[in-house]
Every structure is written in C-alpha cells, then in structure tokens.
Amino acid sequence: MKFNNILVEKSAALAQITINRPKKLNALNKETIAELSDAFKILEEDDAVKVIILTGSGEKAFVAGADISEFADFSIEEGQTLAKKGHEILFDLVENLSTPVIAAVNGFALGGGLELAMSCHFRIASTNAKMGLPEVSLGVIPGYGGTQRLPQLVGKGKAMEMIMTAGMISADEAKSVGLVNHVTEQEELLPLAEKLASKIMRNSxxxxxxxxxxxxxxxxxxxxxxxxxxxxxxxxxxxxxxxxxxxxxxxxxxxxxxxx
CATH class of the missing domain: 1.10.12 (Lyase 2-enoyl-coa Hydratase; Chain  A, domain 2)
Known part of the structure; x- marks a missing residue:
C-alpha cells in the first residue's frame, strides 16, 4: 500500500498506520483523511490482520489538528458537508471497525487529532502527550465527534470544561479522567501498544x-x-x-x- 501522507506496515497479524506529515505536525488534511479511510478499509478486509495500531510520525505529535487553511473560507453548507463526510469516511468508520484499533498518542493530539484518537477503540499515550479540543478559540466547535465522544469518555462536566476553555491536558490528567488507558515513556509507547495487541490477538x-x-x-x-x-x-x-x-x-x- 503506497500513500502520500501515511505509512502502513504489517507484521503477521499486527498492522500499524503512521500518519506521516511531520513538518505539519501530522495535521489532518482532506487527502490524509481519504488515505486513512482507504487504509482502514483495506486492513479491515484482510482476515490476517487482528489488531491495528494508529500513531503519528516523529516525537512531537500524534495529530496536531486539522489543516485550517483548507476550510477557512467555507460557507455554512460547506462546513456541514465537511463534518458529515469526515464522520462517514473516517471517524465513524474507525469506531465501528470490527478489527480493534489502538491509538498510540505520541505528543500533541488536538482538535481533529484528539477526535481521531477518540474514534479508536482505546488509547495509550506517551508522557509528553498533550490533548485538547481548541476549536472554540477559532470560532467553531469540534466537528468530527468531539462533542459526542469526549463526554462519553470523561463525563459531561470535564468535557464541557475542555471544550469551553480550549485548553490542553497532560497525559497523566488524561489517564486520570479516563481519556487514555496507559501512560508510558515515548520510547516504550509502541512496545506497549504491541504488548496490548498481542494479548488481544490471543482471543477470538x-x-x-x-x-x-x-x-x-x-x-x-x-x-x-x-x-x-x-x-x-x-x-x-x-x-x-x-x-x-x-x-x-x-x-x-x-x-x-x-x-x-
């Protein structure tokens, strides 16, 4: 599988998707969302793949948000279409995948990045990870499931605080509120994801x-x-x-x- 913005690797029953736009802190643009959708669909159809790990390239970011330049001049209708298509082709797709998806959050997971991590079945994070939904600081709300999935994971009150302040929380705080399951040093992040994947793969x-x-x-x-x-x-x-x-x-x- 060859893509411009992501890397896909398979080793036996384990697959890893790496969002590979390090100069843009792995920000999600239209092409990257489409490529992720294609990769997840291909891996879902591969009976040999039992677990998928999703991460970002480099040491700074999982996904630092969406590529704002792509939609800064959108109309109301275009904005609604953007969110709807995003849900359909990627975020809802990942959530409902029958193959387990582990998000290995290595650094910033902001806006669409956190929404992508939340669409995965569960999340682990490196100690330097920072997570948040800063959309209201741009005059918009989270549009890829943030207002729905964040309250499910951390509760209504904490979700309201995170969304309304547009602030970031640390990996440790994310673990304390249930947003991530484990926190580890960055060099141990993927080995931990692989260890959890191996436990999953023993089961039906x-x-x-x-x-x-x-x-x-x-x-x-x-x-x-x-x-x-x-x-x-x-x-x-x-x-x-x-x-x-x-x-x-x-x-x-x-x-x-x-x-x-």
Missing amino acids: SVAIATAIKAVNAGFKDGVDGFGIEITGFGDCFGTDDFAEGTTAFLEKRRPDFPGK
Whole structure:
C-alpha cells in the first residue's frame, strides 16, 4: 500500500498506520483523511490482520489538528458537508471497525487529532502527550465527534470544561479522567501498544468484533444495547471460535481460534 501522507506496515497479524506529515505536525488534511479511510478499509478486509495500531510520525505529535487553511473560507453548507463526510469516511468508520484499533498518542493530539484518537477503540499515550479540543478559540466547535465522544469518555462536566476553555491536558490528567488507558515513556509507547495487541490477538477475533458492536450500541440513541448484546451472545454459540474456545478450556489447553 503506497500513500502520500501515511505509512502502513504489517507484521503477521499486527498492522500499524503512521500518519506521516511531520513538518505539519501530522495535521489532518482532506487527502490524509481519504488515505486513512482507504487504509482502514483495506486492513479491515484482510482476515490476517487482528489488531491495528494508529500513531503519528516523529516525537512531537500524534495529530496536531486539522489543516485550517483548507476550510477557512467555507460557507455554512460547506462546513456541514465537511463534518458529515469526515464522520462517514473516517471517524465513524474507525469506531465501528470490527478489527480493534489502538491509538498510540505520541505528543500533541488536538482538535481533529484528539477526535481521531477518540474514534479508536482505546488509547495509550506517551508522557509528553498533550490533548485538547481548541476549536472554540477559532470560532467553531469540534466537528468530527468531539462533542459526542469526549463526554462519553470523561463525563459531561470535564468535557464541557475542555471544550469551553480550549485548553490542553497532560497525559497523566488524561489517564486520570479516563481519556487514555496507559501512560508510558515515548520510547516504550509502541512496545506497549504491541504488548496490548498481542494479548488481544490471543482471543477470538469473532467474539471481539461482536463485543465492539455491542459496546458501541450502548452509546447510540434509539438502539437497544442489551438487545444487541443478547443477540451477539447467542450468535457466538454458532461460531467455530466458540467450539474451539470451549473445547480448549475443557481440555485444559490454549485455544487456537480459527477466526470463524
């Protein structure tokens, strides 16, 4: 896979996507969003890939925001279209991917960068990471899911404070409020992501995909999350992974899940 603004690497069942615009602090522009969308779709269709790590190049930034120059003169209608398309082709896509996505936040994750990290299934961060939604300082609001996903992760009050002050929080504070799961030194960030990925890959990819769907359902208006869980739980009984997992347990051995 060849792209202009991202790098995609695969090693056995693990894939890594690196946003590679270091001179722009990996800021998201239209082309980068499109490339990320394509890469995630390709990896999602690859049955060999069990976990995806998303990170930024260099030591300064995961993604330092959106490329403001691309939309500074947009009309109301163009602004709405920008947000809608972003949700459709990337942010909602990542959130609903059946392949687990770990965001390895290495530095600044601001605006669209934090929104991208929040669309991943969970996040880890380096000690130098700074996170925030500065959009109101530009006279606009977060438009790629920030007003929705941030309250889900940190609670309404903290989300309101972060959005209204347009300030940044440290990696340690992000961990204390539940925005990231782990904080580590920058040189240990990717090894930690890989360690977590290896733990995930030991388990049933079919069950994990079903769990992602059920968890996400609980945060959607008008969707019966418990109903999705019940259906998904039952569906698992018809999978080869369930047969292998239960057999391995009874035989006191490690399962070898076929992913079906």
